[in-house]
Amino acid sequence: MAHKIESELETKQGFTLNVLEDLTEDEKAIMKSSLRKRDFRILPIVILLYICALMDRSNIGSALVNGLVNGLKLTSTQEGNVTSMFYVFYIIFETPSNILLKQFTPHFWFSFIGTAWSVCCIILGIIKSGTLFVIFRCIMGVFEAGLTPGVVGYLAYWYTRKEIGFRMTIFFSAVPISGIIGAPLAGALASIKIKSLLPFQNIFVFEGAITCVVTIASFFLVKDYPDQAKFFTKEEYDLTIKRIHADQGMASKSKVSGKQTIKTLLDWKLWVMSIIFLGYNNAYIVLGIFSPTLIRSFGYKSITATYLAVIPNAAGLLGVCVVLLFVNKRSYTMLMLIFAVITIACYSIAVFHRNKISSLVFLGLTGFGAIGNIPLSLAWMSVNQGGIYKGMIASAFVVSVGSISGVASPRAFVTKFGPNYVVGNVIYIAGVGLSSILLVFLSLYYKRQNEYRDKNPVDVSHLSEEEQRNMNDAHPNFRYIL
Known part of the structure; x- marks a missing residue:
């Protein structure tokens, strides 16, 4: 049964922010049981939702190599717009969506936006006009905007900072899994002969229908807040709530604040982190959408390229598994730099030393590095905000800026720039390089701040809990995770 938060938490006694x-050994056993219960109830449904979102978002790549351009008689501008305009609206609505998440409950919000974008996906498989197709891709972007930053923020509702990295990585395993499932599924759907539908239309109609079922089910499966959970024992509840409350605060208690929103958006560190994620996210987006296009440019047929696009995602899943092994043993910075080097080296070989076999192999290895950096970069951002509400706004903003690559990159991979796509490839490599330089800079800043706070303790006991919460990562007890 649910329990009321102990009065000691309300009066700021019994813990330090x-x-x-x-x-103790007994408490470790209690927390192990609590984590197992939270993992089982929180992670599977949000992972499934994200897999569906990624498949519905990225199936445009499979559609492009299976007749979309000729089927709807798209102009060169429309060919770019069907991908890029999705991300324009995705970017615009991410931060407002996370604010709305705080106004509604997670189970309602995730189910609502998921059902809405799945209906849009189905409609994409029915309409006959290129203009209408672009319009519904835009609407789809509006609704999908709430999921990724929403779940990044939502995980902080349920886990402490030290627990989030592992769970964030498990969540982002949906990225390669969606590709592993989505590529062959799209190929199979495109091969089905349905009298009234073209091959690319099958992809949208059937994948959208699958998502619709999952998102309706999520209304009943998503849990809202830990302090309202009914699955803990009293001992698990008391210890779990105490630790979450001391670490990042209770999501059910945090409120939408215009002042805190502006303060968060003016934090220069947030902008640096956003640019870091922009470069790393571009590496994933190009692979996620244009793997079939790149593989076809290596000399493979369209349907074959659609199936072979599973290879970078399979390698990416291996990369995510490696992250799971080391995320709590090595620094985020070191891991991200290693994955970045792998990404740059393998992608360069794949696209600049073209060979039908070796290019495919190294494009696959690119997925190992590029996809591995997605959970690392977003987890690192999340654990260094210092509060639930700042984390919600920060995750939305960082993902928004990172999604700019979805607007720009498609323009460099349209048919007229093939088969070498030189501009797109140079942007890809330069973006990962710039992100890595900024990563080192921000990590060094965090390290110096931690050292300064260790040597210069500040007493803030005269401030109320709310005033201390509003300090976020500027709180003297807060230490950045490197």
Whole structure:
């Protein structure tokens, strides 16, 4: 049964903000049981939702090589717009969507936006006009905008900062899994002969219908807040709530604040992190959407290229598994730099030393590095905000800026720039390089701040809990995770 938060938490007794006490052996056993229950109830449904979102978002790549351009008689401008305009609206609505998430409950919000974008996906398989197709891709972007930053923020409702990295990585395993499932599924659907539908239309109609079923089910499966959960024992509840409350605060208690929103958006560190994610996310987006296009440019047929696009995603899943092994053992910075080097080296070989076999192999290895950096970069951003509401706004803003690559990159991979796509390839490599330089800079800043706070303690006990919460990562007890 659900329990009321102990009065000691309300009166700021029994814990210190941003400081987690060491656990006794008995408490470790209690937390292990609590984590197991949270993982089982929180992660599977949001992973399934994200897999559906990624498939519905990225199936445009499979449609492009299976007759979309000729089927709807798209102009060169429309060919770019069917991908890029989705991301324009996706970017615009991400931050407002996370604010709305705080106004509604997670189970309602995720189910609503998911059902809405799945209906849009189905409609894409029915309409006959290129203009209408672009319009519904835009509407789809509006509704999908709420999922990725929403779940990044939502995980902080349920886990402490030290627990989030592992769970964030599990969540983002949906990225390669969606590609592993989506590529062969799209190929199979495109091969089905349905009298009234063209091959690319099959992809949208059937994948959209699958998503619709999952998102309706999510209304009943998504759990809202830990302090309202009914699946803990009393001991699990008390210890879990105490630690989450001390670490990042309770999501059910945080409120939408215009002042905090502006303060968050003016934080220069947020802008640096956004540019870091922009370069790393571009590496994934190009693979996620244009793997079939690139593989076809290596000399493979369209249907074959659609199936072979599973290879970068399979390698990416292996990359995510490696992240799971090391995320709590090595620094985020070191891991991200290693994955970035792999991404740059393998992609360069794949696209600049063209060979039908070796290019395919190295494009696959690119997925290992590029996809591995997605959970690492977003988890690193999330754990260094210092509060639930700032984390919600930060995750939306970072993902929004990162999604700019979805607007720009498609313009460099349209048919007229094939088969070498030189501009797109140069942007890809330069973006990962710039992100890595900024990563080192921000990590060094975090390290210096931690050292300064260790040597210069500040007493803020005279401030109320709310005033201390509003300090976020500027709180003297807060330490950045490198």
